[in-house]
Amino acid sequence: MARSDAVNRELSDVLNELWKLDDNRLKPGKDYIISLQGKAGYVAKGSQARDMARQPLFSYVNEEKLRSIKSYSSFISLLDNYETSTGVTETVTKEELDENDRFLDAILETKVMQRAHSYLVSKAQSPPDLKKFKAQLYDIWFRLYHRDRSGGADSCGFEHVFVGETKFGKEITGFHNWIQFYLQEKLKNVDYKGYKAQDKDKPDENDHVLNLQFSWKTLVKPVGSCFIGVSPEFEVALFTIVFLMSKEKVTNTTVQVDEYLLELVVFRHGFSIGTSYPKLLSSNMHM
Known part of the structure; x- marks a missing residue:
């Protein structure tokens, strides 16, 4: 599963199964509303981004669902457990270990993770x-x-x-999750600058994948990407499968999930994930 522009059919098939099983995915226009606004421009390294979006990305999210669905609430409890800056040694408390445990238990109860597990067992990648x-x-x-x-x-x-994370206090690394984006935006720590796309591929406010530009605290991420509205278990399942099915240090694989043509990128850090994210190539494609 090294780099290939051809669609990986087998992987697409199993990811579409996960997509259909994702009962906890929030519905655009009903459970959340986003406002795409303007198209973000190029940002030179170290310079400020021109703000092409006066309003936040999220104008509404059903927070009752974030509180009541176990995989969301246990996920949110993990977001304040880390030192943002790389180079600062993490201290993990007993309470934080318990929160990690509760989150894994919560997602393992879902149909999405159960299907991911059975697939990985069938491929001799998981016990x-x-x-x-x-x-x-x-x-x-x-x-x-x-x-x-x-x-x-x-x-x-x-x-x-x-x-x-932030690197040397100069750049944002990672940060590919919509729930964290929404919560940080609500705290005024994140400023959405606009969407990133080719003119022919202007995103839709019902899309579940978005390439975007934003600032976090004082730093700018010129191009970021994330799923929107999907459950934590869907992202963990999807990236775990890509990680385990490839032994490459960097895996780029093209998949068709629902109406989205995506490039999935996973960096390996030994037996752990270094980073992983989706890049939207185009949407409204027919399978």
Whole structure:
């Protein structure tokens, strides 16, 4: 599963199964409303971005669902567990370990993760035993490692992908999750600058994948990308499958999921995820 512009059919098939099983995915226009506004421009390294979106990206999210659905509420409890800056050694408390545990338990109860598990077992990439699979997920997403060699263990896959990090106080790395984006935007820590797309591929406000530009605190991410409205278990399942099905240090694979043609990117950091994100290539395609 190294780089290929051809659509990976087998992977697309299993990801479409996960898509259909994702009962906890929020519905655009009903459970959340986004406002795309203007198209973001090019940002030179170290310069400020021109704001092409006066309003926030999210104008509404059904927070009752974020509180009442176990995989969302347990996911949100993890977002304040990390030091943003790389090079700052992470201190993990007993309470935070318990929160990691509760999150993995919550997603393992979902049909999405159960199907991902059965697929990975069929490919001899995961153990059939659920406790051992949970331990495997823990290593992939929560085991701490050195991202900045100058300090102690300062990062993990979950922190990088879902929470976001800053590098040398100069750039945003990771931060590919819509729930974190919404919550940080609500706190006025995130300023959405506009969508990123080719003119012929202007996104739609009902799209579940978005390439975008934003600032976080004082730093700008010139191009970021994330799923919108999907459940935490869907993202964990999808990127875990791509990670385990490839032994490459960097995997880029093209898939067709629902109406979206995506490039899925996964960087390996030993037995853990270094980063992972979707890039929207085009939407409204027919399978």
